[in-house]
Amino acid sequence: MKLKVEGHDYLARDLRSNAIINTSKNDYQIYLNRIKSREQQSDNIRNVVKEVNVLKQELEEIKSLLKEMIKK
Numbered sequence: 001m002k003l004k005v006e007g008h009d010y011l012a013r014d015l016r017s018n019a020i021i022n023t024s025k026n027d028y029q030i031y032l033n034r035i036k037s038r039e040q041q042s043d044n045i046r047n048v049v050k051e052v053n054v055l056k057q058e059l060e061e062i063k064s065l066l067k068e069m070i071k072k
Contacts, residue, residue, distance in 0.1 A: 002021065005011035010024035022028070 001015045002012040002023075003015065005013060005020060010022055010027065012021050012023050013019070014021055
């Protein structure tokens with residue numbers, strides 16, 4: 001069972017756990033959108049790091065080939 005918190009339309013107290021709960025569906029949707037956005041940012045960062053690592057490897061290969069060409 002939940003009791004409304006005085007002066008706060010979207011807050012309620014859960015009588016079992018004594019926790020204050022935000023009952024606003026709009027706030028919950030905003031929260032979910034933030035989580036999704038953070039996950040997308042993490043994925044983007046992960047992809048950029050992978051691309052940078054590939055570029056580093058390719059640059060090392062190019063350097064190695066250039067060194068071989070200079071020796072000849």
